[in-house]
Amino acid sequence: MSIRHGLLALLDQGPRYGYQLRTEFEARTGATWPLNVGQVYTTLGRLERDGLVVPAGEDEEGHLFYAVTEEGRAELRRWFDSPVPRTNPPRDELAIKLAMAVTVPGVDVPAVVQGQRGHSMKALQDYTRLKGQALAADTGRHSDLAWLLVLEQLIFQTEAEIRWLDHCETRLVQRMEEERERAQAVEAAPAPTGRRRSRI
Template sequence: MSIRHGLLALLDQGPRYGYQLRTEFEARTGATWPLNVGQVYTTLGRLERDGLVAPHGEDDEGHQFYAVTEAGRAELRNWFDTPVPRTNPPRDELAIKLAMAVTVPGVDVAAVVQSQRRHSMKALQDYTRLKGQALAADAGRQADLAWLLVLEQLIFQTEAEIRWLDHCETRLAQHRQQPEPPTPGQNQAPAESSAKPRRRTRI
């Protein structure tokens, strides 16, 4: 998730100061990815350093406003026009946890899967309830549409996670039914001696 480009998108609609940017960012994403003011101002400093935003005066309360530059608008348009790369997928803690669990002796992998499924089902119910509330309160505003899109992405993502957990449980059951491969040296008949018996010499 690009905070950098998210702030540029907000500034493209007019100058704002840090707290305004934080509030609007969280309103449009439903606070799914909360920001702190320090993070916002750190990002603004980097954007200013790169020539993508510029100071735009202060108000009577001393708030420093920022405005997007032409270079910033070009950067924003390029972001919108460029697909999000999937060649380097982000680390998924759940996938890493299960990958480690199946290789560490003594871990009840089935219990790990079941616990995660219960948690994911609860999250799915919460997201679905929030979607219902958002649809009931929809006033046709762009911010409402933005929040609905984020919610639906979370719903689809969680549904996919639950399907994957079901698949993991099936895969684990199939693996348990497979016979253990013999260890080296087991179930091997003793090798016959290749030496021929010596004939006794008669005297």
């Protein structure tokens, strides 16, 4: 997730201070990826170092505002214009967990798959319910559409995860059947009957 570019997108609409950025980021994404204020200020510090934002004064309460620079706007446009690369796929804990489970003796891999499927189905139901609420509350604002798009991405992602878990289960059954057939073939094979030649 590019917090850096998300903050640039918010600053492109005008100067803001850290807490405002955090609040608006979470509002637009439905708090799906919560940020802490420290993370926001660390990212702002890097953006300032890279010449993409500059301090833009303080209000009477001492909040330090940041504004996007022209370089920052150009960076934001490049981000919007470029596809998200798939050259380095993000680590997926579930894929890693199952890859390890099938290689560690004594792990009940079908139970791991079933447990995850139950959890994913519950998440899918929750996301679908939230989508219904979002549609009912839609006022036509862009922030409503942003939240709806995030929810739909979560729904599609969870549906894909459940399909993948079904595939994993099928693959496990096939592998167990192949191993059973190999074991039966070894048992059914005739014992070697060749005689030893005497050494004389």
